[in-house]
Amino acid sequence: MARIALGVEYAGSLYHGWQSQPDGNTVQDHLQTALSQIAGEAIAVIAAGRTDTGVHASGQVVHFDTEVVRPLSAWVRGVNRFLPPDIAVQWAHPVADHFHARFSAFxxxxxxxxxxxxxxxxxxxxxxxxxxxxxxxxxxxxxxxxxxxxxxxxxxxxxxxxxxxxxxxxxxxxxxxxxxxxxxxxxxxxxxxxxxxxxxxxxxxxxxxxxxxxxxxxxxxxxxxxxxxxxxxxxxxxxxxxxxxxxxxxxxxxxxxx
CATH class of the missing domain: 3.30.70.660 (Pseudouridine synthase I, catalytic domain, C-terminal subdomain)
Incomplete structure (x- = not known):
C-alpha cells in the first residue's frame, strides 16, 4: 500500500464546496472520480481543509492510499485528463504512512x-x-x-x-x-x-x-x-x-x- 500526497488547484464557483455530496458536484467528488480512472480502483481522498461553496484553492493538499503502482506523472497529467478545466492537480509526492493531509498540517x-x-x-x-x-x-x-x-x-x-x-x-x-x-x-x-x-x-x-x-x-x-x-x-x-x-x-x- 502506497500513500500519495497531491497539490490541487481549483476555482470553486461552480461547485458545492470541497466535501463530497450526494449530487456529486463537489471538488472532492470530481477528483476521486478522476483518480479512480487512473488507478482502476475506487480512490478516496482526505484534504487539508474543507472549502465552502464558491471558495477557491491554489494550495489545497490531499492524500490517498492505493495498491496500484503508477508513475507520479500519471497522478498529475493523467488525472488532469479526467478533471474539469477548473480543477487541476499540480504535483504528486509519495509520503510516509504516518502522513495525514489534515492532521499532519500545522x-x-x-x-x-x-x-x-x-x-x-x-x-x-x-x-x-x-x-x-x-x-x-x-x-x-x-x-x-x-x-x-x-x-x-x-x-x-x-x-x-x-x-x-x-x-x-x-x-x-x-x-x-x-x-x-x-x-x-x-x-x-x-x-x-x-x-x-x-x-x-x-x-x-x-x-x-x-x-x-x-x-x-x-x-x-x-x-x-x-x-x-x-x-x-x-x-x-x-x-x-x-x-x-x-x-x-x-x-x-x-x-x-x-
Missing part, C-alpha cells in the same frame, strides 16, 4: 482579494469580493492586530461549525492595498467554518466607519456570533498554502515550520 494560509470601487466587477467574476463604498485601510490594519494570537473565535464561527474548540492561534492577519484591491492574508493553526469570511466582514465594517478598530477586541471578548456582521461573500477567498513538517518535503506552495 497551519493553513488564506488570502482574500476585495475589489473596492463603486461598481461591481465583470472581469474576474467569482474570483473577487466586492465592496462599493470607500474603506479606511489604516483603520482596518489597526483592527487586524487584535485578531492575531490565540483567541476564542466564537464570534466568527458559523452555527454549523463542527470544530471541537473555537480556540485557534492566528499567527498572521495582514492587509494591504494594490490599486483598487485590498488584499487580506490570514494564517492560523486551523480555521473555524466561515471564520475567514466573517473576519473580512468585520474588518470591512471597521473600514467603512461603522465601528472603531478597538471594536474587534470587543467582538472577540463577547464570544457571540450574533454581535458580528453577516458572513462576507466567498468569491475572493483562496486557500493558498498549507504548512507541514519539513520531514515530508512537500513541494510548494506548502511551507515548513520557521
Amino acid at each position: 497551519a493553513r494560509r488564506y488570502r482574500y482579494v476585495l475589489l473596492n470601487r463603486p461598481t461591481r466587477p465583470a472581469l474576474g467574476q467569482g474570483q473577487l469580493g466586492w465592496f462599493h463604498a470607500p474603506l479606511d485601510l489604516t483603520a482596518m490594519q489597526q483592527a487586524a492586530v487584535y485578531l492575531q494570537g490565540e483567541h476564542d473565535f466564537s464570534c466568527f464561527r458559523a452555527a454549523e461549525c463542527q470544530a471541537k474548540s473555537p480556540i485557534k492561534h492566528l499567527t498572521r492577519a495582514a492587509l494591504w492595498q494594490q490599486d483598487n484591491k485590498i488584499i487580506f492574508e490570514f494564517q492560523a493553526n486551523a480555521f473555524l467554518h466561515h471564520m475567514v469570511r466573517n473576519m473580512v466582514g468585520a474588518l470591512v465594517y471597521v473600514g467603512k466607519g461603522a465601528h472603531p478598530p478597538s471594536w474587534m477586541q470587543q467582538l472577540l471578548a463577547a464570544k457571540d456570533r450574533r454581535f458580528a456582521p453577516p458572513t462576507f461573500m466567498p468569491d475572493g477567498l483562496v486557500l493558498t498554502a498549507v504548512g507541514y513538517p519539513a520531514e515530508f518535503a512537500l513541494p510548494a506552495p506548502c511551507f515548513s515550520e520557521e
Whole structure:
C-alpha cells in the first residue's frame, strides 16, 4: 500500500464546496472520480481543509492510499485528463504512512482579494469580493492586530461549525492595498467554518466607519456570533498554502515550520 500526497488547484464557483455530496458536484467528488480512472480502483481522498461553496484553492493538499503502482506523472497529467478545466492537480509526492493531509498540517494560509470601487466587477467574476463604498485601510490594519494570537473565535464561527474548540492561534492577519484591491492574508493553526469570511466582514465594517478598530477586541471578548456582521461573500477567498513538517518535503506552495 502506497500513500500519495497531491497539490490541487481549483476555482470553486461552480461547485458545492470541497466535501463530497450526494449530487456529486463537489471538488472532492470530481477528483476521486478522476483518480479512480487512473488507478482502476475506487480512490478516496482526505484534504487539508474543507472549502465552502464558491471558495477557491491554489494550495489545497490531499492524500490517498492505493495498491496500484503508477508513475507520479500519471497522478498529475493523467488525472488532469479526467478533471474539469477548473480543477487541476499540480504535483504528486509519495509520503510516509504516518502522513495525514489534515492532521499532519500545522497551519493553513488564506488570502482574500476585495475589489473596492463603486461598481461591481465583470472581469474576474467569482474570483473577487466586492465592496462599493470607500474603506479606511489604516483603520482596518489597526483592527487586524487584535485578531492575531490565540483567541476564542466564537464570534466568527458559523452555527454549523463542527470544530471541537473555537480556540485557534492566528499567527498572521495582514492587509494591504494594490490599486483598487485590498488584499487580506490570514494564517492560523486551523480555521473555524466561515471564520475567514466573517473576519473580512468585520474588518470591512471597521473600514467603512461603522465601528472603531478597538471594536474587534470587543467582538472577540463577547464570544457571540450574533454581535458580528453577516458572513462576507466567498468569491475572493483562496486557500493558498498549507504548512507541514519539513520531514515530508512537500513541494510548494506548502511551507515548513520557521
